[in-house]
Amino acid sequence: MSFLRIEQEGPLVVLTLNAPERRNAISSFADCEEVEAACRRIARDATVRCVIVTGADPAFCAGGDLKAMRDRTGIMAAEGPADMRENYRNGIQRIPLALWELDVPTVAAINGPAIGAGLDLACMCDIRIASEKAVFAESFVRVGIVPGDGGAWLLPRAVGLSRAAEMSFTGDPLNAQEGLEARLVSRVVPHGELMEAARALASRITRNPPTVLRMTKRLLREGQHMSLASLLEMSAAYQAIAQETEDHREAVDAMLSKREPRFTGR
Template structure:
């Protein structure tokens, strides 16, 4: 496996740290996309993982694509045919949004610095976003004469609304952390030194919940925007039926009546 992502596990929380600070943690190769996919697949298969934090090493969260490779046509857009370029995107950067979207483990982006272009989109692929006070955000593809080719135009409107997403994507405007919080792009803004502490505190509160029910709940929330109410209720009823038969549900009820903290086993 490539070493772009540093892997750390504490309890039921996994931290993936993008570790190319000298390249501003740019998403620059097929291997990086494969690594994201592989890590998500292994996390999904591990029932002991209840939360995932994604952050960046150094002063930048992720600066997006590699501009030099874009100029030289040596990255995701090879100087061949338009079909080759389309296939290149399908086989590279598109693997990241699919992997994160299909991951049923709750995800938190701890945005430690600039999240630009594909870096902003990567943060938007996570379920929750916490920002350092000095972080900045931009959906800046338009300034390079290209479109958000990694799913950003799908994720961003669902987070900040259509009008604000248009304003960001059609002007490439850069916003600061406080503005990001005002428009709902991030839920918290904290001092940079406290960022990981806050992200871990949130992740641990999630980790304290029954793991199988966490995954079912995330699935309901994730799919709610794609389903009619009738179809959502059918899914909710099916998932609730599953939840009623778990040991963790019985443990939660027992803990309430016995006036003690529950001890969940993810079963």
Template sequence: MTDFLKIEREGGIVTLTLNRPEKRNAISTAAECAEVADACRALNRDDAVRVVIVTGAGPAFCAGGDLKGMRDKTGITGGNTGAEIRESYRRGIQMIPLALYEMDVPTIAAINGPAIGAGLDLACMCDIRIASETARFAESFVKVGIVPGDGGAYLLPKVVGMSKALEMSLTGDPITPAEALACGLVSQVVAPEALLPAARAMAERIAVNPPQAVRLTKRLLRESQHMRLSTLLEMSAAYQALAHGTRDHREAVDAMLEKRAPRFEGR
């Protein structure tokens, strides 16, 4: 472990904080990538976890990769040959989208400041994005002569549409929170002091629902992006069979009929 990631848990809601404020939470090493990926996989296996919030310590959300490491060919972009650099991406930064984006647990990015390059892509790996008024966003890889290496070419168009994704990726120019809200990159913009309370409130609204139904719903929406309608309907029927067989489904129906608050156990 590198202590790059601070993990805090309150009930079923877990907050992951990128904790290198002196480096603007830039992701510098393969060990830091592994720490994030391992945490995501462990939380996904934990049935008691209902929602995960991802944020950054200090004034930045995540400044992306470490430019000094890039210059010196160390860290997550290390290697002297094309083959070595390819492997450094596959065994480093690319572990994060494979773990974070693929989580069944709902995730919320609380974007407290600049989300640049890989930092923006990290935010796009989350399901819901809430931004502080101090946030800025840039898909800025082209500014340093490289391409998105961590899944941004897949993630960003799904969030903002292809035209806006191409504009952001080919210019590398930053956009403001207001612009991010207008293009659907974020769903809320709030004052800095209201950011974590807003993310927590959203997490609580999700966490009150039956956890297995929440996870199945998230997976269904994710898979719907790659499927024909007929295939999705088959998957929906299978997932519905699973959901109908849970105790929480029966509890939800009983609670509605009895006009009382439900008591979900995740079973």
């Protein structure tokens, strides 16, 4: 059975981690390849305007596979530190490079525990909403390892350095409400309403012009490490492109005519 279930609903793609028997833990190179391949496919498909990432109940993602760590199987099979380093680079580290760099807006629908690499996976998404059953933990220290998939870069950007340090140094979990208070998620909803809420949010995103959505996300990403002057230059270039699109003219005409716009991505 595939680790990742992919469903496309018009301009929306739903990616579901689908290994509930292991709480959607990421345990093999194949798991990582499936996520990376899905991101490549989405990046090439100009019709996609939003992606929802979620997990098959009862968990969002339990992170790494503890049994594989103990038995040194799958990604954890290595003959010494040099091999293990390459396993990380050729395995789980492919996921943040693919998902974080995806130009399409992404929404994490966190339906249950998001632990270790699972929490980092959620932080790779642009927007995070949570079920009341969600639990969050940057728990690598609890199993004697460091965040190996970018968590030390991702988590501070989500909750700030002080809270990220507290979570990383203690490994203590946050419940859904604590995650909301830490600004790790933007809202918490009843468990049975999570996907409905995620789809409603995605619907508000997908009604907008696809090319402009992707450029807007890229500006938000680049703005986290560029100078203001450099970002303004990039914004001017993107604006010059946007204002020459058919979708821009359609948006203005629809607004002036008080009707719903029809965007084509051109």
